[in-house]
Amino acid sequence: MANSTSNHSPAKNVVCTALAFLAPLPSIFFYHSFLRLYAGSADSLPPPWAAWCYHHPVLLANLLFFLNINVLFWALALLQSSNWLIDLYWTVIPVLALHYYRNHPAAEWEGRRSGLVVGLTWVWFVRMTHNYLRREKWQLGEREDWRINDMRKQYGTKFWWVSFFTVYVAQQAFLMAITMPFYVIHSNQKQLSFWDAVAAATCLAGVTIAYFADTQLYNFVGRNERLKKYGKALVPVLDEGLWRYSRHPNYFGEQLWWSGVGLFAWNLDYSWWFIGPLVNSVCLGIVTVLVEERMSKHDYRARAYKEYQETTSFWVPWFKTSLTGKQKKEI
Incomplete structure (x- = not known):
């Protein structure tokens, strides 16, 4: 944003x-x-x-x-x-x-x-x-x-x-x-091989996941903007759809996309094919840390987001975990 x-x-x-x-x-x-x-x-x-x-x-x-x-x-x-x-x-x-x-x-x-x-x-x-332009309201x-x-x-x-x-x-x-x-x-x-099909499927999966994750985030932000306009309490955390299983499903989808592109190169026997996906991981890792720090600074969502961090997978979508007694006390 x-x-x-x-x-x-x-x-x-x-x-x-x-x-x-x-x-x-x-x-x-x-x-x-x-x-x-x-x-x-x-x-x-x-x-x-x-x-x-x-x-x-x-x-x-x-x-x-x-x-x-x-x-x-x-x-x-x-x-x-x-x-x-x-x-x-x-x-x-x-x-x-x-x-x-x-x-x-x-x-x-x-x-x-x-x-x-x-x-x-x-x-x-x-x-x-499309995601950039709608986020910027065109x-x-x-x-x-x-x-x-x-x-x-x-x-x-x-x-x-x-x-x-x-x-x-x-x-x-x-x-x-x-x-x-x-x-x-x-x-x-x-010549084309089975691995090119795997690479293409990985790219498509990444684009699809990122699209739905960004759309869910866009709708969430829009809903909070409307609540703020009418003076109502904001929803502190997006915990629905793909965001229920990952704190950053849009970044996971983006990493999956570039991993698919890397697979195309890996299939061509270049020893340094992994540079693209690796650098993208580093870039997304830095951005993720900055985003989470920013989210935690808002008073109205700090507690809820802390719990969200403790119970929800970082990147790869996975099932929720339960809070331990110690974690509940820390929150």
Whole structure:
């Protein structure tokens, strides 16, 4: 969730929507120029910069991320006094990375596997983007992620330059790492196997679980907003649906998705296929700790959430446990 609400005019929404579409264009135009140049140089040697781009696809992806996302998005954030754009691009960058690796001139891939991964990734993208937009009430640029907002308060006047490292450079490490299986999938022509079906099923299960978990959370937040509007007592904890069996079923679904993507890469015999799922686990682990700390700070839900923590599985959905006498006294 995000915070720092503001009065949001339709005109501002149009401007922010246009900005969201225009922001990645520099790297996209550069990449397409490289593709056209390389395709047109079949009878001659490509220029040195194009040859470098051909032989170093991963380094090129990171260079484009650094210049277009880290530098440009950071500059836009300084102009707008808000880092909202990077939150949206958590859903966009994996799709861009997938098609970047797929269309690179040095790529090698099995058509059916690649098509399957493309289709699954677009399903993931639609779910993630829909959840982001409905959470933001379909108003882009109105709110900054609460974790970034907390850092803004923590660093004060230093945040303008600290944010370059904490918000952008740090997220490059996460985003480029979790999308590495897309590079693996498009670096091997091994035929489809049983494990590709397992990987696809894992991805679908993850997307489905995350969708229902996020929908249940969205409805819960909306219900509390209505209760607050009418001056009624808020419901302290979401303890229904998937959230009855896991404190973070949406994160479990997201981890399941990236584990499925990792399985596609594992099936291609790359020893470092696990980088994507591992980095995603670290990222979600950090976010989970921050979310639970934030939930425990609200007086109206602190006691109820403590009991919820003691009786409900952390990530993997599982049956409720009973409180021991000691736990009851501590609560």
